[in-house]
Amino acid sequence: MQIPVEGFMYPNEVELQWSVLIVLYPFLTGLVAGAFILASLERVFMVKAVKPTYRLALLTALAFLIVAPLPLQLHLGHPERSFEMYLTPHRSSAMAMFGFVYLWYLLAVLVVEIWLDYRRDIVVMSQCTTGWKRLVYRVLTLGSTNISERALHIDERVGWLVTVIGIPSAFLLHGYVGFIFGSIKANPWWSSPLMPVVFLFSAMVSGIATVMLLYMLMCLVRREPIDMDCVDTVAKYLFYTFIIDFSLEMLDLIHRIYEADESFRSLDFMVHTRLFLSQVVIQILLGTVLPILLIGLTQVVKLAEKLRKRIYVTAGCLTMIGIFAMRWNVVIGGQLFSKSFLGYTTYKMGIVAREGLLTAIVLTVLPLVILGVLVKLLPPWPEKKEEPLLVALAAHGAD
Template identity: 70%
Template sequence: MEPVTKLVEGFMYPNEVELQWSILIVLYPYITGLVAGAFILASLERVFRVEAVKPTYRLALLTALAFLLVAPLPLQLHLGHPERSFEMFLTPHRSSAMAMFGFVYLWYLAAVLVMEIWLDFRKDIVLLSRTAPSAMRWIYKLLTLGSQNISERSLQIDDRVGYIVTVVGIPSAFLLHGYVGFIFGSVKANPWWSTPLMPIVFLFSAISSGISVVLLIYMAATRLRRQALDMRCLDTMGSYLFYLFVIDFTLEMVDLTHRIYEAGESFQSLDFMVHSRLYFSHIVVQIVLGTLVPLALLGSAQLWRMSEARRKSVYALSGLLIMTGIFAMRWNVVIGGQLFSKSFLGYTTYKLEFATREGLLAAILLMILPFIILWALVKLLPPWTTLAHEAAGGRDGGNT
């Protein structure tokens, strides 16, 4: 008992001393956010016809898929009984945000992301099923679903259906991450979480982090492939990132101002927490380093002329800072929401362990895993404009 009580300052209900949701639950909204953000970026090109970001379209889709496949893993790892998780699909409780999330996830995975990727890559898959080395050929053959039809007409149909899927996909992506926000925002017992703004704040931070991750992956991949960066694409991403991040920041400030002005029952407790236990992760990392600095950087790239090299480093640095800041934001929501007592009379401490099931090591591995999956996906379905692609004219290359 002795070491446990030392973690507590003031009074906590005795069962509250132990934190329930660990760093893995921080990863969960972070990863789903990256998925939603990457998909929104892809839909910019597809639906909103932002042609400039086209070089990242397919890469963004594959990134979204890679992260989406990893998204449920931190949850599984965290459950007391992972073997029972299928119950969520057997007897979903309709009033539970978490139960409904399972269906939203499946819908998004199967009906939106896999479908859109399949439609978009189908021509490549068919061509590869003819040319790939024998072992791989079988995988591609399986992926063609036994149809070698890549006639002009069939690809046109694919394009139309793909467009519809993307249109459906945008609200689905909003739903996917809005729902994650709702899981926290609807807990009325917890004043740090309980705000109707939570889903919206989560959504815009998700989009910002998703664009950042694709931007960074695009820059890294281009460098690895020894190709030239498409600066028009990068500039467009940079400006969208700036505008969306401004909205995200505004929403967060609205939330903060509202809390400070209302100064409700829980305010003293939360205020103290932000100025003590959460000072570093909230004020320093999330607000200053993760928000104000990248906003200033991206803003200056909008306002002043900069050399290409400088713009590249501005975007890369801003992307990194935004991703760090949004991770800190998830941390502050999930962990911060458990550091104070629901009696508002005391605080506990989160002790991050290292090599345990819910420790730092598991979290790091889970963050590396999507990149490994992405690497495999890129090997399987090269998102770059390939030779085969050029020879056959690309998706809408027939018109150019």
């Protein structure tokens, strides 16, 4: 298969190294970091209005985090050697820290926080269910069924602490993904100290938008009224982070244009040709400016509830497309031009291939399936009725 090349590429550069799966990876981890930061709004920053999304945000983060390493794993030439990353991590490599940042975030932050938050429910379920479910819950209790008031109070305090630790961890998780790209001095499209910050804020934008959409979707499925106070608040935070994100991206762009270093002519040509649709049209206009204007409208003008909902859904979907396009433009765009600045290559995505479109779609849907299972196992909704059993258990637990 001949890959079309324009101008001159170093001969080994013609074939792209990082495929659509590596586009997916920062997209998925971004959702994790963003969803977690939304959850921490309620827990640490006492934004009570977003409470209905708290548990959903945590479960969303977990579901996406479980899937996040899969695209990396599938892309490796030797996936069976990936454990070497844990055995002999190279200190000077940004990528080597992945395994540890990932494990830390998954085990020390997300799992612990979810476990502490759900422990009461887990204990109750372990006694109210049968069969395999009972087994699962019993394992999850770790053999301790202490849900006395004091124990729960301790959980609450420890959970708060975990969230506090979790915020910088979430920043680390995604800022570090940006650093993987931003620290490659050989590639002027990536090499920028702003890269981790831009990645972080775009992660928050995508995570908040995801949770907002999922919350509205789940309310629809459960035929429950949407808590508009909650969604309005989430949208407000989405708006603020989006503005910061957009400012940073524009700062990066303006800086590049004004500095116009040796790579500029080459990159400028690329943005105006090969990346025009995905960068200018989809990422900037449709995926950033339009949703900011839409949500901005709800912030300035008092609109009817129905209209607001529609705007949120539209803006949320556009945001997701925009952030995905941003990841695409960074990862794929950074490989389309030659490091000699003399030519351009083409990315041909396979459809049914190990690193093809189909795999990417499966990996995008998979976290939603996992989220479905998690929601079933650990329902994030407050109980409709008061539970006498729980009350009684809690009362008894206390001395």
